[in-house]
Amino acid sequence: MTKSEITKELELKPELVHGALRTLEEKLMVHRYNRNRNPWTTHNRYRLLTEYESPEEPEKKLVIDQLRAIGPLTFAELRRECGMPLNVTRSILNQLQEENIVSRIVVVGATRLFTYCLTEEVESIKKTEEKKVTRVISWRDPLLTHIRREMYAQYGEAWTHPIVSGGMVTGYMEAWAMSGLLDVREVVLNEELGIEKFLDALDEFATYQENFHSNIIRVKAFAGTRIEELDAAIIKKFESNGYQRIREWLVKGPVINLSYQKREIYGYLLWKQRIHPERRFRNATEAFREMGGIRSEYELSLRIQGRFFHPRDYGNEMEIVQGVMIPGYSTYCTVRDAIIYRDARNMVSEPEDRRLLALTIDSKGLPREELYRRSGMDPDSFKRSLTRLYQSLHLVRTTRGNYRTLPVNRIYEAGEARFRVVKRLILSFGIISAEDLGMLLKGEIPMAELRKILSKLEEEGILVKGFLKEESETLYWIISEDLERVKGHLFQGSFVLTQADRLSHYLSQDVKQKFGLGACNVIFSSTRTTGAFKMSKRGKDVTITEFRGGNQERHVIEAWCRQWRMNLEWELKSDEKVEI
Structure with a gap:
C-alpha cells in the first residue's frame, strides 16, 4: 500500500503515518516495494517483510559478510557498516580472531592503520x-x-562524486542526474591528475546513465571557473573529446545547437495544437481522429473552423464514448481510441466486477439506476465496483450517459499501446521536455518508460533534442521535421484558453510563474499570454474571482x-476595482 492509502484507511494524520512507517522500516518490519519501476519516479509502496528463520549467531554472519564485501575495514568503519553497538562489535571481532576467521593487518600509507579482513584473503x-x-x-x-x-576533510560537503586514481x-565532481542528461556543476582535480584522464573516466561513468536513456553530459564549471571564463587551452581539450560550446556550457552528446524565443515557441504550440487560425480542423471528425479525444466544447471551439457542437452531439456521426482516458481526464473519444487507452492502462478486472460487465455488454448501455437495480449489489459494493x-x-459511458463495455479484443499489447498514446501526445x-510529458500524463506512465519512448523516437529520427x-x-x-517551422506563426x-484545455495544462508552470495563479483561464493576444483569471460558474452565470x-x-473576457x-x-x- 502507498502512504496515502494507509492514511486514508486508518483515518490518521499523514505525519503520524510517516513517523510510524519510518519506525517500522528501521526495525525491518516493513520495506518499500517497487515492481519493475524506477524507485525515484514512482510512489513508495510498503509491505511486510517476509518472515524467515534467522541464521545461528547472526551478528557473526553480519561481520563476516561485511568484511567479505568491502573489507579490509577499520574497527570504526566495520562498526558503522554493521550498525552494532561498540561492545558487541568488539566481542564478535575477538571471537572471530580466536577462531582464525578474521585477521588484523596493518595498512601503510600516509599513516599506519589497523584494519580487519578475512584470514582467507x-x-x-x-x-x-x-x-x-x-x-x-x-x-x-x-x-x-x-x-x-x-x-x-579535503572538500567539505560540496562533492557528490569522488574522483579516484587507483x-x-x-578530486571530486558535483553532478546531478536530470531528465535526459548528467548535469556537472563543478569539477575539482588535484594537480597530478590530467584533464584527459578525467574526461575518459567521466565518459565511462556516463555509460551508467545510458541505462536510463540519458546520453548527454553538460559541464557548467571547471576548477571553480565558469565555462565562459575558462582558459582556451582547457576548452580545446574538452572539444577534442567531443564536447561543443552551447551557450555558457560544454555539452557532449547528440544535441542540436538551436534555441528559440518563448514567443516563437508559443506560436509553434498554437500551430501544432490547431488553435492557430490558419491551421484549424475543417470538421469534428478530423479533430477526434488526430487529437485522440475532446474534453469539452471550449477545447473544440478553438480548434475547428465554422460551426461546432458539444462533443457528445457528434454521437450520430461517430461512435463516441466518454471515459477517464490517458491523461486521466474525462474525455469524449471514438471507441477505437478508448480501446487503445484501455490496452495502455492494462488493468485487470476483479472477480466481483464480472456481474456489472455482463449486464453492460450491449453497446446501448444501461443507466446507472437500472444497472444498480439489476446488479443486486449493496450500494457501497456497487459504487466501488x-x-x-x-x-x-x-x-x-455513451453520449446519452449510459454505462457500456468496450469490445473485448485488444488492438495492441500494453507496451505498444502506451508507446502510441505517448507518441500522439x-x-x-x-x-516537449521529459518533465512536461510526465506532468501532462499525471504520472500515469513512469518516467523511466517515458525516457525509453523518447529515446526510441530519437532512434527512429522523429525527434531531436x-x-x-x-x-x-x-x-x-522537438519534431525533427519542424525545426524550420517554429518561427513565423504570428x-x-x-482568445481565452480555459483551464481544462490540454494546452493550458502544458503551460501551467509558465502561467503560474508569470501571473501567480494556479489552475486558471489564460488570455492570449496573438502568441503572448497577456492575462489570466479565475472564475466560478453556475449554469450560465459566471463570476470572476481573480x-x-x-x-x-477585460474586454476579451466580456467578448468571450x-x-x-x-x-x-x-x-x-x-x-482591485473593475469598471464594467
Missing part, C-alpha cells in the same frame, strides 16, 4: 598490484566506505462571455 591482499586507473564513482560506491572521511582520492471499472476503462505539441528554449536550462525534444486576435491584466484583457451567452459578474477577492 590475507595472501591475495599481499599479492594485489595497484593499478592507477582513474574513475569517477558515485556516493553509493562501496569504495566510499574507505575514503569518506578523507573526502569530507585507491587514492584525486463501478468506480473501479470506469477508472480502468472496462466501462465507459508528443506529436500534438511538437516540442537540445536546449531549445532561450533562458531555460531544460532539455527539450497572427492578429485574442484577475490579472488590463482593460484590453457574450460568445457563450453567459452572464458576467466581477467579485474580485483583492481590492
Whole structure:
C-alpha cells in the first residue's frame, strides 16, 4: 500500500503515518516495494517483510559478510557498516580472531592503520598490484566506505562524486542526474591528475546513465571557473573529446545547437495544437481522429473552423464514448481510441466486477439506476465496483450517459499501446521536455518508460533534442521535421484558453510563474499570454474571482462571455476595482 492509502484507511494524520512507517522500516518490519519501476519516479509502496528463520549467531554472519564485501575495514568503519553497538562489535571481532576467521593487518600509507579482513584473503591482499586507473564513482560506491572521511576533510560537503586514481582520492565532481542528461556543476582535480584522464573516466561513468536513456553530459564549471571564463587551452581539450560550446556550457552528446524565443515557441504550440487560425480542423471528425479525444466544447471551439457542437452531439456521426482516458481526464473519444487507452492502462478486472460487465455488454448501455437495480449489489459494493471499472476503462459511458463495455479484443499489447498514446501526445505539441510529458500524463506512465519512448523516437529520427528554449536550462525534444517551422506563426486576435484545455495544462508552470495563479483561464493576444483569471460558474452565470491584466484583457473576457451567452459578474477577492 502507498502512504496515502494507509492514511486514508486508518483515518490518521499523514505525519503520524510517516513517523510510524519510518519506525517500522528501521526495525525491518516493513520495506518499500517497487515492481519493475524506477524507485525515484514512482510512489513508495510498503509491505511486510517476509518472515524467515534467522541464521545461528547472526551478528557473526553480519561481520563476516561485511568484511567479505568491502573489507579490509577499520574497527570504526566495520562498526558503522554493521550498525552494532561498540561492545558487541568488539566481542564478535575477538571471537572471530580466536577462531582464525578474521585477521588484523596493518595498512601503510600516509599513516599506519589497523584494519580487519578475512584470514582467507590475507595472501591475495599481499599479492594485489595497484593499478592507477582513474574513475569517477558515485556516493553509493562501496569504495566510499574507505575514503569518506578523507573526502569530507579535503572538500567539505560540496562533492557528490569522488574522483579516484587507483585507491587514492584525486578530486571530486558535483553532478546531478536530470531528465535526459548528467548535469556537472563543478569539477575539482588535484594537480597530478590530467584533464584527459578525467574526461575518459567521466565518459565511462556516463555509460551508467545510458541505462536510463540519458546520453548527454553538460559541464557548467571547471576548477571553480565558469565555462565562459575558462582558459582556451582547457576548452580545446574538452572539444577534442567531443564536447561543443552551447551557450555558457560544454555539452557532449547528440544535441542540436538551436534555441528559440518563448514567443516563437508559443506560436509553434498554437500551430501544432490547431488553435492557430490558419491551421484549424475543417470538421469534428478530423479533430477526434488526430487529437485522440475532446474534453469539452471550449477545447473544440478553438480548434475547428465554422460551426461546432458539444462533443457528445457528434454521437450520430461517430461512435463516441466518454471515459477517464490517458491523461486521466474525462474525455469524449471514438471507441477505437478508448480501446487503445484501455490496452495502455492494462488493468485487470476483479472477480466481483464480472456481474456489472455482463449486464453492460450491449453497446446501448444501461443507466446507472437500472444497472444498480439489476446488479443486486449493496450500494457501497456497487459504487466501488463501478468506480473501479470506469477508472480502468472496462466501462465507459455513451453520449446519452449510459454505462457500456468496450469490445473485448485488444488492438495492441500494453507496451505498444502506451508507446502510441505517448507518441500522439508528443506529436500534438511538437516540442516537449521529459518533465512536461510526465506532468501532462499525471504520472500515469513512469518516467523511466517515458525516457525509453523518447529515446526510441530519437532512434527512429522523429525527434531531436537540445536546449531549445532561450533562458531555460531544460532539455527539450522537438519534431525533427519542424525545426524550420517554429518561427513565423504570428497572427492578429485574442482568445481565452480555459483551464481544462490540454494546452493550458502544458503551460501551467509558465502561467503560474508569470501571473501567480494556479489552475486558471489564460488570455492570449496573438502568441503572448497577456492575462489570466479565475472564475466560478453556475449554469450560465459566471463570476470572476481573480484577475490579472488590463482593460484590453477585460474586454476579451466580456467578448468571450457574450460568445457563450453567459452572464458576467466581477467579485474580485483583492481590492482591485473593475469598471464594467
